[in-house]
Amino acid sequence: MASLTSTDRPDRLSLVDAHMGAIFFGLSVIFAVPFFWYGMTSLGEAWSTPEYSHGPLIPIVSAYLFLRDLKAVPKAGGPVTDRWPGFWVVMAGFLIAAIGNISRIADIVTYGMIIWVWGMVLVSFGLRRGIVLWTGVLHLVYMLPLPNILYWQLSLNLQFISSEIGVALVRAMGIPVFLAGNIIDLGAYKLHVAEACSGLRYLFPVLSFSYIFCVLYQGPRWHKAVLLLAAAPITVLMNSFRIGVIGVLVNSYGIEHAEGFLHAFEGWVIFGACVAILFLMAVAMQRFTPNPKPLADTIDLDFSGLNHQIARIRDHAPSKAMLSTMVVTGLLAAATYIPLQSPEPIVREEFSSFPLRMDGWRGRSSQLDPVIEEVLAADDYLATIYSKKGENAPVDFYVAYYRDQSEGDGIHSPEVCIPGGGWEMSAIEQTSIDIVADGQTVTLPINRAIIQRGLQRQLVYYWFEQRGRRLTSEYAIKYYSILDKFNRGRADGALVRSITPIQQGESEAEADARLQRFLETSFPRLGKYVPE
Numbered sequence: 001m002a003s004l005t006s007t008d009r010p011d012r013l014s015l016v017d018a019h020m021g022a023i024f025f026g027l028s029v030i031f032a033v034p035f036f037w038y039g040m041t042s043l044g045e046a047w048s049t050p051e052y053s054h055g056p057l058i059p060i061v062s063a064y065l066f067l068r069d070l071k072a073v074p075k076a077g078g079p080v081t082d083r084w085p086g087f088w089v090v091m092a093g094f095l096i097a098a099i100g101n102i103s104r105i106a107d108i109v110t111y112g113m114i115i116w117v118w119g120m121v122l123v124s125f126g127l128r129r130g131i132v133l134w135t136g137v138l139h140l141v142y143m144l145p146l147p148n149i150l151y152w153q154l155s156l157n158l159q160f161i162s163s164e165i166g167v168a169l170v171r172a173m174g175i176p177v178f179l180a181g182n183i184i185d186l187g188a189y190k191l192h193v194a195e196a197c198s199g200l201r202y203l204f205p206v207l208s209f210s211y212i213f214c215v216l217y218q219g220p221r222w223h224k225a226v227l228l229l230a231a232a233p234i235t236v237l238m239n240s241f242r243i244g245v246i247g248v249l250v251n252s253y254g255i256e257h258a259e260g261f262l263h264a265f266e267g268w269v270i271f272g273a274c275v276a277i278l279f280l281m282a283v284a285m286q287r288f289t290p291n292p293k294p295l296a297d298t299i300d301l302d303f304s305g306l307n308h309q310i311a312r313i314r315d316h317a318p319s320k321a322m323l324s325t326m327v328v329t330g331l332l333a334a335a336t337y338i339p340l341q342s343p344e345p346i347v348r349e350e351f352s353s354f355p356l357r358m359d360g361w362r363g364r365s366s367q368l369d370p371v372i373e374e375v376l377a378a379d380d381y382l383a384t385i386y387s388k389k390g391e392n393a394p395v396d397f398y399v400a401y402y403r404d405q406s407e408g409d410g411i412h413s414p415e416v417c418i419p420g421g422g423w424e425m426s427a428i429e430q431t432s433i434d435i436v437a438d439g440q441t442v443t444l445p446i447n448r449a450i451i452q453r454g455l456q457r458q459l460v461y462y463w464f465e466q467r468g469r470r471l472t473s474e475y476a477i478k479y480y481s482i483l484d485k486f487n488r489g490r491a492d493g494a495l496v497r498s499i500t501p502i503q504q505g506e507s508e509a510e511a512d513a514r515l516q517r518f519l520e521t522s523f524p525r526l527g528k529y530v531p532e
Helices: 015-047 057-070 084-103 106-125 127-143 148-172 200-216 221-253 255-265 268-287 306-313 320-335 370-376 414-421 474-487 508-528
Strands: 178-180 183-185 190-192 361-365 380-387 395-402 424-437 440-453 456-466 469-471 493-501
Touching: 015 084, 015 106, 015 320, 057 127, 057 200, 057 306, 084 106, 084 127, 084 320, 084 474, 106 127, 106 320, 127 200, 148 178, 148 183, 148 221, 200 221, 200 268, 221 268, 361 508, 395 508, 414 440, 424 508, 440 469, 440 508, 456 474, 456 508, 469 474, 493 508
Parallel strands: none
Antiparallel strands: 178 183, 183 190, 361 380, 380 395, 395 493, 424 440, 440 456, 456 469, 456 493
16 A cells, blocks of 8 residues: 655656556545535526626636646656645635635625636645746636625626717717716617626626636736736726717617617627737737737647656655645535524514505505516515605605625615616715614614705605614625624624605705604514514
């Protein structure tokens, strides 16, 4: 039987040694699958969406980059004594994934999986030799979906930018057009620049391509930096051009022609145009170098010798670090089958039973647009406009409940959603108000905002009900969702939002008083629908 050492053979590995090392490595990978399974299934779901449909290609390209870099890694000519740093990187990956598994936040599991891959590379090759193989591992980041809190902020900002530039192109064609938020008003037709038009479905694959292009490009480093940094602006401009062309088509031929063009002009056409622009930029920059080369000579697409590099991957010297990795991974894999503590039961009533009459307030229920419902993805919601005799204006009361905020889309902050309807937030602050509910004074921390569209002004209060906590920060939601998933097995919660118009001649203080009077009536009734 082969002896276990922390070294590779100076020359050729014996057959037994090679097999033992490969067995340790293979079992480590097999044992890791159950531990990362939750993140892997989440990745599969994300890859089925248009924004991340490029995801399955990323591991394939990363494997090519890894084999390409492996050509520069010499065979071990003596003892390899620096494998243990890789073991500790593997442990860090497992720790992060464990947090994701227990809190049921798949994104955290996938982040831990990338770190685990890097650790396995370092355990296999040692720190000094393995460090040069980072490009393929880093490229795996492009297969991961963005956290939802970042995704929606980025999507909204890209929608605004694309709308502004697209409308500018329409105006440049001499067509009168008005932009309100994400709504392009052409008079006879109105176009809504929805989430699908934000450009994210082009941005992520183009960013991935620009990274690969920079790795393979053999020009100066500042060329690589320019190509990498130019990817996002190019994608946004191309998406804006697409929106502008759609606006021109709608104005000239009607909405039905634009819909056909929209489908023909999206997807790979936009991606191909962005890639072509990156190539043209590389050609142009080569022209300004002292000894310009043809583009074909500056892109290292050498596929020779890959079979030999694949064969090298099978040769693993047995080591204490690799054995320890296999043993710990096996124990963690077994631990994934140990049932966790049963979560606390969630007992609540449906919002369909929320009272429409409360101390003189009378409500009129409404349903959200199906498209908006799908985007918000709440498990239950209340959308009701309440009015009361003697009050100058009604109150729009909206509560969205999510059974598990660690999975799915989660809460969408009004700070993200409201501007999409053309409203501008002229003022927003985190503050607190005191209300008298059931004879007791309750302090509510709230986000208070003034929104404006044209001459219309409205006052907005909103906060997040989180299992007995009242929060005003989306980041605090994530923190306490992880904490309570550990401690209570729960991550449910709700957004509570109320809006009232600020009437002509009415002060903000009067609108504040109206919302607070309404909350004194409605807040005590929320407990049955949003449990602590």
